[in-house]
Amino acid sequence: MATIHVDGQRYDVDGADNLLDACLSLGLDVPYFCWHPAMGSVGACRQCAVKQFKDEDDTRGKLVMSCMTPASDGSWISIDDDEAREFRASVVEWLMINHPHDCPVCEEGGHCHLQDMTVMTGHDRRRYRFRKRTHRNQYLGPFIAHEMNRCITCYRCVRFYRDYAGGTDLGAFGANDNIYFGRHQEGVLESPFAGNLTEVCPTGVFTDQTHSERYTRKWDLQFAPSLCHQCAVGCNISPGERYGDIRRIENRYHGEVNRYFLCDRGRFGYGYVNRDDRPRLPEWRSDRGDERVTLEVDAALDRGADRLRSARRVIGIGSPRASLESNHQLRALVGEGNFSTGIAAAEQRLLARMQTLNRECGLPTPTLRDVEHHDAVLILGEDLIASAARVALSVRQAAQARREALAAERGIPAWNDAAVRTLGQDRYHPVFIAYPAATELDDITAGGWTLAPDDIARLGFAVAHEIDAAAPAVDHLDAATREAAREIAASLLAAERPLVISGGSLGSEAIVEAAGNVARALARRACRGSLMLVRREANSTGLALMGGAPLEWALDELESRRADAVVILENDLHQRLPSARIETALDAAETVVVLDHQRTATWERAHLGLPAAAFTEADGTLVSLEGRAQRFFQVFDPAYMRPETRIRESWRWLHVLRADVLRHDVGDIALDAVTRDCARHYPDLAAIIDAAPGADYRVRGLKLAREPQRYSGRTAMRAHINVSEPRAPQDPDSAFTFSMEGYNGFDRPREEVAFAWAPGWNSPQAWNKFTDEVGGHLRAGDPGVRLLAPRPGGYRYADAIPAVHRPAEDEWKVVVLPRLFGGDETSARAAPIQTRAGAPVVRLAADDAARLGVRDGQPLRVAGEHGALVLPARCEASWPAGTIGVPAGIEPWPAGGEAVTLAVAATQANEEGRA
Amino acid sequence: MNDTARTIARDGFVIEPEDRRAIEHERDHYEQPQAACIEALKIVQRRHGWVPDAAIPAIAEVLGVGPADVEGVATFYSLIFRQPVGRHVILVCDSSSCFLNDYEELRDALSAELGIGFGQTTADGRFTLLPVCCLGACDRGPTLMIDDCTYGPVAPGDVADLLEGFA
Amino acid sequence: MSVTRYHSQLRQSAAERRAETHPLTWRLRDDGARIGLDEYVGKDGYAAVREVLNRQSPDDVVATMKEANVRGRGGAGFSAGMKWSLTMKGGSIPRGYLVCNADEMEPGTFKDRLLLEQQPHLLIEGMILGAYANHSRYGYIFLRGEYVEAARAVQQALDEAREAGWLGDDIAGSGFDFDIALHTGAGRYICGEETALISSLEGKRANPRAKPPFPGQSGAWGKPTVVNNVETFCNAPAVMAHGAKWYQDLSGELSNDGGTKLFGVSGKVERTGLWELPIGTPGRELLERAGGLRDGKALKTWLPGGGSTGFLLPEHLDSALDFDTIGKLGSRLGTGLLTVVNEDQSVLSLVRNLEQFFARESCGWCTPCRDGLPWTVKLLQALERGEGERGDVELLDKLADDLGPGKTFCAHAPGAAMPLASALQYFRDEFERGVTHPPRTAHADPIPVGQI
Numbered sequence A: 001m002a003t004i005h006v007d008g009q010r011y012d013v014d015g016a017d018n019l020l021d022a023c024l025s026l027g028l029d030v031p032y033f034c035w036h037p038a039m040g041s042v043g044a045c046r047q048c049a050v051k052q053f054k055d056e057d058d059t060r061g062k063l064v065m066s067c068m069t070p071a072s073d074g075s076w077i078s079i080d081d082d083e084a085r086e087f088r089a090s091v092v093e094w095l096m097i098n099h100p101h102d103c104p105v106c107e108e109g110g111h112c113h114l115q116d117m118t119v120m121t122g123h124d125r126r127r128y129r130f131r132k133r134t135h136r137n138q139y140l141g142p143f144i145a146h147e148m149n150r151c152i153t154c155y156r157c158v159r160f161y162r163d164y165a166g167g168t169d170l171g172a173f174g175a176n177d178n179i180y181f182g183r184h185q186e187g188v189l190e191s192p193f194a195g196n197l198t199e200v201c202p203t204g205v206f207t208d209q210t211h212s213e214r215y216t217r218k219w220d221l222q223f224a225p226s227l228c229h230q231c232a233v234g235c236n237i238s239p240g241e242r243y244g245d246i247r248r249i250e251n252r253y254h255g256e257v258n259r260y261f262l263c264d265r266g267r268f269g270y271g272y273v274n275r276d277d278r279p280r281l282p283e284w285r286s287d288r289g290d291e292r293v294t295l296e297v298d299a300a301l302d303r304g305a306d307r308l309r310s311a312r313r314v315i316g317i318g319s320p321r322a323s324l325e326s327n328h329q330l331r332a333l334v335g336e337g338n339f340s341t342g343i344a345a346a347e348q349r350l351l352a353r354m355q356t357l358n359r360e361c362g363l364p365t366p367t368l369r370d371v372e373h374h375d376a377v378l379i380l381g382e383d384l385i386a387s388a389a390r391v392a393l394s395v396r397q398a399a400q401a402r403r404e405a406l407a408a409e410r411g412i413p414a415w416n417d418a419a420v421r422t423l424g425q426d427r428y429h430p431v432f433i434a435y436p437a438a439t440e441l442d443d444i445t446a447g448g449w450t451l452a453p454d455d456i457a458r459l460g461f462a463v464a465h466e467i468d469a470a471a472p473a474v475d476h477l478d479a480a481t482r483e484a485a486r487e488i489a490a491s492l493l494a495a496e497r498p499l500v501i502s503g504g505s506l507g508s509e510a511i512v513e514a515a516g517n518v519a520r521a522l523a524r525r526a527c528r529g530s531l532m533l534v535r536r537e538a539n540s541t542g543l544a545l546m547g548g549a550p551l552e553w554a555l556d557e558l559e560s561r562r563a564d565a566v567v568i569l570e571n572d573l574h575q576r577l578p579s580a581r582i583e584t585a586l587d588a589a590e591t592v593v594v595l596d597h598q599r600t601a602t603w604e605r606a607h608l609g610l611p612a613a614a615f616t617e618a619d620g621t622l623v624s625l626e627g628r629a630q631r632f633f634q635v636f637d638p639a640y641m642r643p644e645t646r647i648r649e650s651w652r653w654l655h656v657l658r659a660d661v662l663r664h665d666v667g668d669i670a671l672d673a674v675t676r677d678c679a680r681h682y683p684d685l686a687a688i689i690d691a692a693p694g695a696d697y698r699v700r701g702l703k704l705a706r707e708p709q710r711y712s713g714r715t716a717m718r719a720h721i722n723v724s725e726p727r728a729p730q731d732p733d734s735a736f737t738f739s740m741e742g743y744n745g746f747d748r749p750r751e752e753v754a755f756a757w758a759p760g761w762n763s764p765q766a767w768n769k770f771t772d773e774v775g776g777h778l779r780a781g782d783p784g785v786r787l788l789a790p791r792p793g794g795y796r797y798a799d800a801i802p803a804v805h806r807p808a809e810d811e812w813k814v815v816v817l818p819r820l821f822g823g824d825e826t827s828a829r830a831a832p833i834q835t836r837a838g839a840p841v842v843r844l845a846a847d848d849a850a851r852l853g854v855r856d857g858q859p860l861r862v863a864g865e866h867g868a869l870v871l872p873a874r875c876e877a878s879w880p881a882g883t884i885g886v887p888a889g890i891e892p893w894p895a896g897g898e899a900v901t902l903a904v905a906a907t908q909a910n911e912e913g914r915a
Numbered sequence B: 001m002n003d004t005a006r007t008i009a010r011d012g013f014v015i016e017p018e019d020r021r022a023i024e025h026e027r028d029h030y031e032q033p034q035a036a037c038i039e040a041l042k043i044v045q046r047r048h049g050w051v052p053d054a055a056i057p058a059i060a061e062v063l064g065v066g067p068a069d070v071e072g073v074a075t076f077y078s079l080i081f082r083q084p085v086g087r088h089v090i091l092v093c094d095s096s097s098c099f100l101n102d103y104e105e106l107r108d109a110l111s112a113e114l115g116i117g118f119g120q121t122t123a124d125g126r127f128t129l130l131p132v133c134c135l136g137a138c139d140r141g142p143t144l145m146i147d148d149c150t151y152g153p154v155a156p157g158d159v160a161d162l163l164e165g166f167a
Numbered sequence C: 001m002s003v004t005r006y007h008s009q010l011r012q013s014a015a016e017r018r019a020e021t022h023p024l025t026w027r028l029r030d031d032g033a034r035i036g037l038d039e040y041v042g043k044d045g046y047a048a049v050r051e052v053l054n055r056q057s058p059d060d061v062v063a064t065m066k067e068a069n070v071r072g073r074g075g076a077g078f079s080a081g082m083k084w085s086l087t088m089k090g091g092s093i094p095r096g097y098l099v100c101n102a103d104e105m106e107p108g109t110f111k112d113r114l115l116l117e118q119q120p121h122l123l124i125e126g127m128i129l130g131a132y133a134n135h136s137r138y139g140y141i142f143l144r145g146e147y148v149e150a151a152r153a154v155q156q157a158l159d160e161a162r163e164a165g166w167l168g169d170d171i172a173g174s175g176f177d178f179d180i181a182l183h184t185g186a187g188r189y190i191c192g193e194e195t196a197l198i199s200s201l202e203g204k205r206a207n208p209r210a211k212p213p214f215p216g217q218s219g220a221w222g223k224p225t226v227v228n229n230v231e232t233f234c235n236a237p238a239v240m241a242h243g244a245k246w247y248q249d250l251s252g253e254l255s256n257d258g259g260t261k262l263f264g265v266s267g268k269v270e271r272t273g274l275w276e277l278p279i280g281t282p283g284r285e286l287l288e289r290a291g292g293l294r295d296g297k298a299l300k301t302w303l304p305g306g307g308s309t310g311f312l313l314p315e316h317l318d319s320a321l322d323f324d325t326i327g328k329l330g331s332r333l334g335t336g337l338l339t340v341v342n343e344d345q346s347v348l349s350l351v352r353n354l355e356q357f358f359a360r361e362s363c364g365w366c367t368p369c370r371d372g373l374p375w376t377v378k379l380l381q382a383l384e385r386g387e388g389e390r391g392d393v394e395l396l397d398k399l400a401d402d403l404g405p406g407k408t409f410c411a412h413a414p415g416a417a418m419p420l421a422s423a424l425q426y427f428r429d430e431f432e433r434g435v436t437h438p439p440r441t442a443h444a445d446p447i448p449v450g451q452i
Ligand SMILES: Cc1cc2nc3c(=O)[nH]c(=O)nc-3n(C[C@H](O)[C@H](O)[C@H](O)COP(=O)(O)O)c2cc1C
Pocket: C071, C072, C073, C074, C075, C076, C077, C078, C080, C101, C102, C103, C104, C105, C106, C189, C190, C191, C192, C193, C194, C195, C227, C228, C229, C230, C232, C233, C410, C411, C412, C415
């Protein structure tokens, strides 16, 4: 704590901060560019100058850069001082010298930090009368547009991209006033976090290209607090809608989860919600052979209800990508004994195991922010970039925090970014990774091992044993593995806070158990460590908590005709188990009802298809991998701009369908009731009511606005449909209005913020107005409730240690590798993601390849129980022999662990056939 | 020879084994390989006269750094040429002492003699004309440097004679 | 051919230079040839190293250097002994680096070249002493790329010294180990700024670094690093050999600063050149040694120590050329090499030339320097062409002020501001003559910006 005096006022601040950080945290406006709350200070732009005085009596003072000056106790400063104000005006004037007058056509306009700062400093007329310098732009891939003339040379982009996110292909080039930020050569920006450049850049150099084709100003977008549905991390986002389409995804600040940054899958993977081929009306056919017809809502419900009513037994197949509420309504419809989670048995076992571990192994699950405060990390069987990219970014910060620790020893404050990096050089906290392939964190790892899944588990078990002799020992351990285990164990024990990360990505229970043993061993040695377990989908954790039978069970029930009807919720079953298995089961069913927002292979099998709301059109609750239940809110009403659509939230469809089946009065239902019902049904989910305020929440008696105050065109936007403007849609489900009416300020603490805006702060930097301190927590608390609290349990060490992986002569074990782009069910349907996904390959050991006589890029035929597949080979020297890697998301098979044979193929055809 | 095998070819660009050895030797002088970046660029430039685009990733690979690191350095320093230059580079000091000793006349004489301005190369590929910071020869201004040699004072009338010596 | 290759040359003959009065140059030969190892050792070379490394502690060296008050000859005049006393050493601190700043690119400066080309062993000896005092493990001579001749001389001397055991393990049987590598640059004036120099040494873009932490705490690769100018290091052997008092006495009554200084004169004078003279020698004496202005012209103004120092007037010629005195006149001693401007020459044009230099050589890191300097250049060009607008001169005043110390990231822009500000002060009429237009009216009536 320190006391500082700003313009005569006395404030208590955190003395470890710099003055800029302290002032902003106090709510005082000081303009800045090069400083960023997550990246610290470098003092380049000179925009944040204030006057500092020696003491109370000093009247002369001198200018200092507030970002480079510690907020030490007894500081006397002035923001208002004339000289400081004039100097800041000069700085903006210089920055604007070469800046084009293109705000009207610039996609940053309206949420531009440079605009905000220009207004804040009072610069309103140009005195520079000479030529401006101009640059050429680069093609940087499908995500990001480049307009270098707008650059104000704050160096934030390279600092984020390189120093923070570990990218290498973006640089600063040239010197003097001819500095260029780009790639050394045109081409796709490689970093999976490149999208953050659109928010990190204070002006319009890097903008969201997915938004570009149908661009809308921030003030004309309708937002809601939402959650990324593209993986299990649970990042908070603000999707922006106009004319019935999502136009872009912005980061929504959450002090414990994503804070300022998202991954590119989350930011750019939303395109599937805008697809033209989405089901928008109920579709019906009484027999599979019939043409499909579209129906009105009531007719669809009646037909569906008739069929279900006459069925002997109805099975419900839920989904880990749908909300708890929707899954619960499905279960309510079919009954507890007839509900499947829609998750394949193997994965479900893993989920259950992970849940137990999180509760009983003795180590808590860290939040993402907390991950950054661990000083040794062991990652078993996860390529975090591929399976939970945002976690990888946090692990990188954890590793880099070593530099801050070293700097602190020399009295260099953590915010002095360049000095911290200079002193720390490439010294990192130890990160160990065992995975079949090299990962993108390898540049910061202290040790990396490319191993077959069973050997990864063995390494983990061995580490646990090294930490605690009571943990089972591993038989036949070779010297190298033992050495590795000792090294890892020693590092974890030496750390103040060791972190173990594992998960279900490789489908290996042994790996999860091994991670559990390491965690348990650390807990027994009284370490202040943590365990993070990665789940696959947005609500995998929630579904595991809710419970239900695995997908195979549901298929069996249908196939064996113990049930004759099935209702499938937002789940393309073909992505989970071999198609043949799915087809047989669905063929056996008399009635197939599918609710989805995508025209999947499963949808194509439906008798009745009900058009479900995508996450942007629905509200609901998800549970993230850290066990945080969070609510997402509907961004827009799809029927407002497209009155012909009959899209409804799945839980709403299922509620009325149930009412129809029971011949109850339909009655209306709102989200809160469903959530409450859900919470009541499952003790593990009891707390989800508190995940967000209910629909009756008000600020100063007002509902909350989804649209910025300046939202325009409301009276005209539907004129092509009907000249009389309808009443704005009403939202019975939340405290938000579909309009600019309502509270949208920052001064009253609230958790759920649709979009960040404060007077004078139109850019994402406005989040600093909503937090208790810069980079801290939302003033009303960060959204969500944690459900996976550790509890005392009789956890015992697992001892099912697999045998050493021994390559067979002519058989290979399949490892399915998650991938960032193209690996999940939904974002893989977004065009820009498809561009980035890259062609699938089979990875195999270089030695195996040599034995088979296959060269890099040559087609390789992979044959197994369910068919064969031809993919180009990628030979890697370090890939574990006797295994092959196939990318997730190309085929539901071969499944992980399956044995296949390999042969050089003649053609490059993508597939020869499925069983 | 093993070295040839280790030579990198990318986009047709090759770092000669000898140059590669020289770069690796430089690298050992410093705590981090990045430090040899400037010298590596100079080594490549000595051989090719300039640093071609394809040399950037090739150097990056030898040093184990990213191409953007190498390009960032290559484009920062004024004596690294990222465009082809003539067989001889004339660096004309344009700083204050030479300026006071009628540097502008010398510059104009050079331009007239060669038919090019700063940043340009003669059509026959013989000379490139560039300005340079104070050459530290202010007592004999105006001065210029051709390749590795500094001359001064150079009167406008001397230009033709002086250039004659360079093929 | 009438054009000759440039060769650095001192204007004082061997007869005039003695060990007791010319510590920097007494060994130099009249023919300007490099002093090889044998000749250097024959003239007491490396005696100080042998003596100090075996008989004195590092702290003794620091104390003597501090007492002698050897002020940095790179231009800023910071006491070398003081700097060395602040270097972190001992305990868990790793041994760091000692870097010689041989990047000499200050307009009007040609002194380090002489020492590098003709007496590299003196520099090496000074660096060994510096390394001993600072507990440095390794040294670099950061030499500007254009000094090809100096590179050859220094490399040869390093090889000789290493061969003779003056570099490497166990120097002079003292148990102290230290070696030096030559690092040649690739252009850019900013590399001379000590923290930018460290960035450049690390093979990065030569952006300066913020202080604190100072290089002595965390410099090259995060290790304690000492950067000194060539001439500064070259003073150390004599100081250590003869003591602080002797060094102080060299300048006698002339100055509170001790020792001698390589002074020089360039511009349109009769005899340009370099002299080693006691620090504090007045400018008038230098001008006399230079034979006064060519063609009988009158002196209009002069820069005392390079392009980044402020203009002085003829009446300032009697002041002592030392750091404090010149500082009090509102300029800086800088490198101590005078640039002389005669009555016919335009200060406006010279300032335009200087600002062009500084704008081009800006590293591009901080806004005032990167974007402010090019604007001053354009304004100066407009004034030079007689196309200035009313308000331009005042704008230049403001720019000169905004580019001043403390406002920019490093001292580059303040270096550019100093000649500009002093020229505007002393020769304002030259600037005002360029103003011929009223200000343009395009933005006379801007849309008012409301309160937020
Ligand atoms: C823009 C700029 C350029 C500089 N160039 C040089 C230089 O070429 N040589 C030099 O010795 N010092 C130069 N300096 C001064 C150095 O920053 C540093 O003060 C000096 O090397 C310290 O050595 P000294 O204390 O021995 O003078 C420069 C400073 C600035 C701001």
